[in-house]
Amino acid sequence: xxxxxxxxxxxxxxxxxxxxxxxxxxxxxxxxxxxxxxxxxxxxxxxxxxxxxxxxxxxxxxxxxxxxxxxxxxxxxxxxxxxxxxxxxxxxxxxxxxxxxxxxxxxxxxxxxxxxxxxxxxxxxxxxxxxxxxxxxxxxxxxxxxxxxxxxxxxxxxxxxxxxxxxxxxxxxxxxxxxxxxxxxxxxxxxxxxxxxxxxxxxxxxxxxxxxxxxxxxxxx
Amino acid sequence: xxxxxxxxxxxxxxxxxxxxxxxxxxxxxxxxxxxxxxxxxxxxxxxxxxxxxxxxxxxxxxxxxxxxxxxxxxxxxxxxxxxxxxxxxxxxxxxxxxxxxxxxxxxxxxxxxxxxxxxxxxxxxxxxxxxxxxxxxxxxxxxxxxxxxxxxxxxxxxxxxxxxxxxxxxxxxxxxxxxxxxxxxxxxxxxxxxxxxxxxxxxxxxxxxxxxxxxxxxxxx
Amino acid sequence: xxxxxxxxxxxxxxxxxxxxxxxxxxxxxxxxxxxxxxxxxxxxxxxxxxxxxxxxxxxxxxxxxxxxxxxxxxxxxxxxxxxxxxxxxxxxxxxxxxxxxxxxxxxxxxxxxxxxxxxxxxxxxxxxxxxxxxxxxxxxxxxxxxxxxxxxxxxxxxxxxxxxxxxxxxxxxxxxxxxxxxxxxxxxxxxxxxxxxxxxxxxxxxxxxxxxxxxxxxx
Amino acid sequence: xxxxxxxxxxxxxxxxxxxxxxxxxxxxxxxxxxxxxxxxxxxxxxxxxxxxxxxxxxxxxxxxxxxxxxxxxxxxxxxxxxxxxxxxxxxxxxxxxxxxxxxxxxxxxxxxxxxxxxxxxxxxxxxxxxxxxxxxxxxxxxxxxxxxxxxxxxxxxxxxxxxxxxxxxxxxxxxxxxxxxxxxxxxxxxxxxxxxxxxxxxxxxxxxxxxxxxxxxxx
Numbered sequence: 001x002x003x004x005x006x007x008x009x010x011x012x013x014x015x016x017x018x019x020x021x022x023x024x025x026x027x028x029x030x031x032x033x034x035x036x037x038x039x040x041x042x043x044x045x046x047x048x049x050x051x052x053x054x055x056x057x058x059x060x061x062x063x064x065x066x067x068x069x070x071x072x073x074x075x076x077x078x079x080x081x082x083x084x085x086x087x088x089x090x091x092x093x094x095x096x097x098x099x100x101x102x103x104x105x106x107x108x109x110x111x112x113x114x115x116x117x118x119x120x121x122x123x124x125x126x127x128x129x130x131x132x133x134x135x136x137x138x139x140x141x142x143x144x145x146x147x148x149x150x151x152x153x154x155x156x157x158x159x160x161x162x163x164x165x166x167x168x169x170x171x172x173x174x175x176x177x178x179x180x181x182x183x184x185x186x187x188x189x190x191x192x193x194x195x196x197x198x199x200x201x202x203x204x205x206x207x208x209x210x211x212x213x214x215x216x217x218x219x220x221x
Numbered sequence: 222x223x224x225x226x227x228x229x230x231x232x233x234x235x236x237x238x239x240x241x242x243x244x245x246x247x248x249x250x251x252x253x254x255x256x257x258x259x260x261x262x263x264x265x266x267x268x269x270x271x272x273x274x275x276x277x278x279x280x281x282x283x284x285x286x287x288x289x290x291x292x293x294x295x296x297x298x299x300x301x302x303x304x305x306x307x308x309x310x311x312x313x314x315x316x317x318x319x320x321x322x323x324x325x326x327x328x329x330x331x332x333x334x335x336x337x338x339x340x341x342x343x344x345x346x347x348x349x350x351x352x353x354x355x356x357x358x359x360x361x362x363x364x365x366x367x368x369x370x371x372x373x374x375x376x377x378x379x380x381x382x383x384x385x386x387x388x389x390x391x392x393x394x395x396x397x398x399x400x401x402x403x404x405x406x407x408x409x410x411x412x413x414x415x416x417x418x419x420x421x422x423x424x425x426x427x428x429x430x431x432x433x434x435x436x437x438x439x440x441x442x
Numbered sequence: 443x444x445x446x447x448x449x450x451x452x453x454x455x456x457x458x459x460x461x462x463x464x465x466x467x468x469x470x471x472x473x474x475x476x477x478x479x480x481x482x483x484x485x486x487x488x489x490x491x492x493x494x495x496x497x498x499x500x501x502x503x504x505x506x507x508x509x510x511x512x513x514x515x516x517x518x519x520x521x522x523x524x525x526x527x528x529x530x531x532x533x534x535x536x537x538x539x540x541x542x543x544x545x546x547x548x549x550x551x552x553x554x555x556x557x558x559x560x561x562x563x564x565x566x567x568x569x570x571x572x573x574x575x576x577x578x579x580x581x582x583x584x585x586x587x588x589x590x591x592x593x594x595x596x597x598x599x600x601x602x603x604x605x606x607x608x609x610x611x612x613x614x615x616x617x618x619x620x621x622x623x624x625x626x627x628x629x630x631x632x633x634x635x636x637x638x639x640x641x642x643x644x645x646x647x648x649x650x651x652x653x654x655x656x657x658x659x660x661x
Numbered sequence: 662x663x664x665x666x667x668x669x670x671x672x673x674x675x676x677x678x679x680x681x682x683x684x685x686x687x688x689x690x691x692x693x694x695x696x697x698x699x700x701x702x703x704x705x706x707x708x709x710x711x712x713x714x715x716x717x718x719x720x721x722x723x724x725x726x727x728x729x730x731x732x733x734x735x736x737x738x739x740x741x742x743x744x745x746x747x748x749x750x751x752x753x754x755x756x757x758x759x760x761x762x763x764x765x766x767x768x769x770x771x772x773x774x775x776x777x778x779x780x781x782x783x784x785x786x787x788x789x790x791x792x793x794x795x796x797x798x799x800x801x802x803x804x805x806x807x808x809x810x811x812x813x814x815x816x817x818x819x820x821x822x823x824x825x826x827x828x829x830x831x832x833x834x835x836x837x838x839x840x841x842x843x844x845x846x847x848x849x850x851x852x853x854x855x856x857x858x859x860x861x862x863x864x865x866x867x868x869x870x871x872x873x874x875x876x877x878x879x880x
Contacts, residue, residue, distance in 0.1 A: 025492040025493070025513075025529070026492075026511070026515040028492070028508065028509060028511055028515070029509070051529070052569070052571070074569065075569055075570065075571050075572070076568060076569035076570070076571035077567070077568060077569050078568025078569060078571075079515065079568075084567060084568075087567070094567075096567075096569045096570060098570050098571075098572070098573075098574040098575050099491065099529065099533060099570075099571050099572040099575060100529075100532075100533030100534075100536060100537050100572065100574075100575035100579075101574075101575070102529075103528075103529040103530040103532075103533050104334070104530060104533070106530075107530045107753070108337070110753060110757050111749075111752070111753030111754075111756055111757040112339075112340065112753070112755075112756030112757040112758060112797075112798050113325070113337050113338055113339060113361075113756070114337075114338030114339070114340065114354070114356045114359060114361035115337070115338045115354075115356055115361070116329070116334050116335075116336070116337045116338070117334055117335030117336045117337070117363075118333075118334060118335065118537065119333065119335065119537070119578050119579075120537065120574045120575045120578045120579070120608075121574055121578075121608075122578075122608075122609070123606060123608065123609035124574065124605065124606045124607065124608065124609070125605050125606075126570070126574065133335070133336075133354070133363075135335045135336055135363075135365060136365075138335060140334075140335035140336070142338075142354075142356070144356060144357075159742065160742075161742035163742065163744050165421065166421065166526075166528075167421060167509045168420070168421065168493075168494065168507065168509035168510045168520065168526055169490065169492045169493045169494055169509055169510060169511055169526065170509040171421075171493050171526055171527065171528050172492055172493050172528060172529050173528070173529045174528070175528045176528055176529060176530055179753065179754075179757060179759070194741055194742040195741040195742065199389070199713060199715065199739050199743040199744050199745045200386065200387065200388060200389065200392075200745050201422055202744035202745070203528075205714050205744035205746065205754075206714075206742065206744065207684050207706060207714060207754070207759060208759065246711040246712070246732075246748075247711070247730070247734040249711070249727065249728060249730055249734070250728070272748070273788070273790070295788065296788055296789065296790050296791070297787060297788040297789070297790035298786070298787060298788050299787025299788060299790075300734065305786060305787075308786070315786075317786075317788045317789060319789050319790075319791070319792075319793040319794050320710065320748065320752060320789070320790050320791040320794060321748075321751075321752030321755060321756050321791065321793075321794035321798075322793075322794070323748075324747075324748040324749040324751075324752050325749060325752070327749075328534070328749045331534060331538050332530075332533070332534030332535075332537055332538040333534070333536075333537030333538040333539060333578075333579050334537070339756065340756070340797050340798075341756065341793045341794045341797045341798070341827075342793055342797075342827075343797075343827075343828070344825060344827065344828035345793065345824065345825045345826065345827065345828070346824050346825075347789075347793065380523065381523075382523035384523065384525050387745075387747075388728045389712075389713065389726065389728035389729045389739065389745055390709065390711045390712045390713055390728055390729060390730055390745065391728040392712050392745055392746065392747050393711055393712050393747060393748050394747070394748045395747070396747045397747055397748060397749055400534065400535075400538060400540070415522055415523040416522040416523065420494060420496065420520050420524040420525050420526045421526050423525035423526070424747075426495050426525035426527065426535075427495075427523060427525065428465050428487060428495060428535070428540060429540065
């Protein structure tokens with residue numbers, strides 16, 4: 001039985017200076033209510049690990065605009081001009097990572113691997129500062145594990161045991177991040193009784209989840 | 222629309238000397254009809270990549286007994302004494318790999334990684350012949366990718382587009398192996414019309430699958 | 443030929459490259475247009491790197507599903523037989539060579555098959571998103587681009603000057619003027635648009651083109 | 662004390678180590694017995710490395726599901742709230758530190774916390790299966806074993822002689838005679854069985870035991 005938090009209670013688990021993973025791809029599959037609460041709580045100096053910085057008024061973009069971030073580890077910032085401006089003004093440090101490498105780094109962090117070797121980025125600026133490891137004549141970059149203090153995720157449904165299922169393209173980084181943070185908080189559209197999900201349909205087992213938050217669909221009344 | 226083969230037609234795709242991955246864990250989730258046909262076809266000198274060698278009369282154990290294997294890459298042979306005997310008689314080369322490493326090697330082979338770094342086996346005989354890579358003060362073994370010419374798998378249901386779902390503990394290595402072989406043949410309990418599976422419930426997308434074979438459940442009449 | 447006609451010409455020609463059963467990833471922008479020209483007699487399966495296979499056309503207005511968007515964030519549909527997955531699986535599909543072709547726009551491409559399409563230092567730094575993985579992982583990399591920049595300068599260079607997306611990965615370049623194959627000996631001119639000429643194509647291309655005996659017509 | 666009583670004693674004591682909410686993987690053989698002694702007031706979630714969480718008791722005869730077996734191949738059930746996954750995910754859970762405790766039998770264990778339980782060269786080479794990953798990945802490694810071999814020789818050694826499963830990973834050793842904690846300074850005797858004595862335990866243990874002021878009673 002996982003405890004259900006309000007968005008504010010969830011946001012209060014995030015402390016200044018923490019490393020935070022947030023699910024979502026261009027704000028699809030982002031925990032929007034928790035993000036709104038985080039902005040209200042004015043938590044700051046966060047290191048954000050996220051696919052992209054969304055839009056100035058959507059998803060984690062709101063946290064960029066509210067000056068809550070010290071650093072972003074991210075594959076794309078092109079849809080949020082504010083990120084680029086703050087990067088140029090040295091208000092935010094931006095570490096750009098190829099999307100597939102970012103996914104593997106998070107998966108490695110969650111699954112106890114010391115890293116993975118990827119061909120992506122060889123011969124580009126991405127290679128700078130990375131270890132190059134040659135396997136059978138081919139060069140690969142060593143992508144090291146990423147972990148966070150908190151993961152803030154979005155799922156479609158959860159049961160009371162914390163088992164999660166996702167919907168369409170809203171799955172993206174959410175199941176990966178669920179494995180790679182000390183504390184995992186999941187905003188969900190619907191909370192079901194345990195036993196409502198068949199074990200075969202569960203995407204993220206409940207053991208990865210610490211708290212649930214009700215999303216907009218259930219809680220707009 | 223994937224073609225549906227008979228077990229014999231499927232077995233005939235496997236040629237002497239090929240590297241073959243076979244799904245299953247102690248014969249649960251093994252493609253039993255295809256294995257029976259392979260034994261009948263007397264295909265030989267195969268390199269088998271599999272979690273375990275099953276039992277003498279179940280799963281890939283039948284291939285061991287029928288002298289079809291030159292080499293086995295495997296995590297466990299304890300339930301099939303014949304494998305151990307043939308290993309001691311130098312009739313089969315046995316490469317023992319920790320189960321989690323085997324899973325990652327197959328996943329790496331299927332996902333274009335040059336390898337993964339695992340802490341498993343450091344300081345044991347598994348380390349012999351492996352590259353040790355130190356990351357942030359900790360030693361890891363480099364596990365390199367595994368691929369095969371053919372993967373022979375078992376799923377619960379497939380649609381005509383080849384999308385697969387698995388059942389309970391019969392999932393095991395099957396989804397991983399589906400990504401890591403040139404030719405992927407899947408024995409299934411049930412073949413459904415395309416559209417019968419929700420995109421969110423598909424475990425292995427149809428693009429990984431080349432052929433389907435009807436399993437025992439449907440075809441025992 | 444106005445801008446839209448150019449783009450349609452390019453997209454139509456790119457679409458003709460695919461075989462029945464191909465898995466294709468279309469980049470953001472002009473490459474997305476390619477979907478409009480797919481041969482209905484061939485089954486081409488589109489992959490969207492944000493996490494699904496079986497990308498279908500845009501939904502009717504009012505039918506948009508907020509969870510079903512392509513990698514550019516535009517509402518799309520998922521065709522019957524599609525499948526959804528997480529980002530690690532998505533890039534496993536891409537990096538693992540399970541995508542037969544990717545179509546991308548570019549800022550620069552050169553005679554070695556290098557391309558640069560993800561940043562202009564000091565100006566534009568959107569990030570590479572999935573582009574670096576797609577270019578390294580897809581079996582065939584097709585560049586769909588206008589032949590020159592807005593200022594009329596060549597985009598097809600002897601050597602890329604901008605930071606690279608990947609080295610030696612481009613296979614084919616399709617523009618409104620020509621179809622050019624990247625070979626080990628250099629850029630091989632395959633087709634010239636019927637409204638253009640060998641001379642115009644070479645003039646607007648910085649790299650020297652190899653001209654075979656037979657050059658097809660791009661139309 | 663017959664063999665079954667010894668095994669039950671060990672299993673009961675191991676079961677008392679778990680906290681509410683713990684995720685536990687029980688090895689094949691005696692460790693599987695631990696499931697019979699779990700405190701019903703605590704929720705302990707059992708993981709089976711062949712691919713699921715929520716291992717339940719053996720089914721009624723005739724109710725076996727061929728697809729629901731534990732890692733030893735025995736028919737079990739999946740409890741409400743369970744979840745199934747592939748082998749990479751299963752070992753991601755294990756290697757990633759998401760298993761709070763694993764319970765394994767052993768051939769040898771030593772004062773540095775090394776263990777050897779997967780092969781006897783020239784005799785028994787079953788393979789390591791999931792054991793090496795479990796021992797490296799689980800937060801707590803509990804060895805559940807009879808104190809001596811069938812021949813009456815110590816299994817708890819100064820230094821393992823058989824090929825290792827992993828180095829310095831064992832946290833706790835539970836036998837029918839004693840509970841021993843592996844510390845940086847050596848093996849710390851925590852409990853002695855009420856039917857045994859300090860002297861018997863030390864005599865049957867090759868490694869020297871550290872005896873604290875208070876030693877508990879194993880019963």
